[in-house]
Amino acid sequence: QVQLVESGGGLVQAGGSLRLSCVTSGVIFRNYAMGWFRQAPGKEREFVATIRMSDAGTLHADSVKGRFTISRDSAKNTLYLQMNSLKPEDTAVYYCALDQLGRLATSKAYYAYWGQGTQVTVSS
Numbered sequence: 417q418v419q420l421v422e423s424g425g426g427l428v429q430a431g432g433s434l435r436l437s438c439v440t441s442g443v444i445f446r447n448y449a450m451g452w453f454r455q456a457p458g459k460e461r462e463f464v465a466t467i468r469m470s471d472a473g474t475l476h477a478d479s480v481k482g483r484f485t486i487s488r489d490s491a492k493n494t495l496y497l498q499m500n501s502l503k504p505e506d507t508a509v510y511y512c513a514l515d516q517l518g519r520l521a522t523s524k525a526y527y528a529y530w531g532q533g534t535q536v537t538v539s540s
């Protein structure tokens with residue numbers, strides 16, 4: 417079965433950096449996409465970035481463009497999110513997710529598999 421396990425969250429000061437990782441196992445799909453979403457307390461889960469595993473095509477939310485970068489290492493079955501210039505409003509639980517049809521989708525409805533999340537807290 418497909419499993420996604422995130423790590424790398426923590427507490428960081430505004431302006432700092434973190435790199436999130438998501439290790440996958442049990443993935444049998446050939447052309448799939450993976451994404452990062454985040455959810456702050458009392459808010460809806462929102463799209464952050466997505467990458468298509470076949471050609472590394474990416475899409476980033478406007479709110480993180482230029483600060484966050486999604487990438488993957490297929491040999492390690494690992495997805496990354498490099499987060500620079502962090503702001504207090506980036507504070508949330510960050511989730512990785514998998515879309516088995518390989519769409520660069522921004523809606524969480526297209527992602528059938530999810531990790532358990534990792535907390536990112538940015539202090540001002």
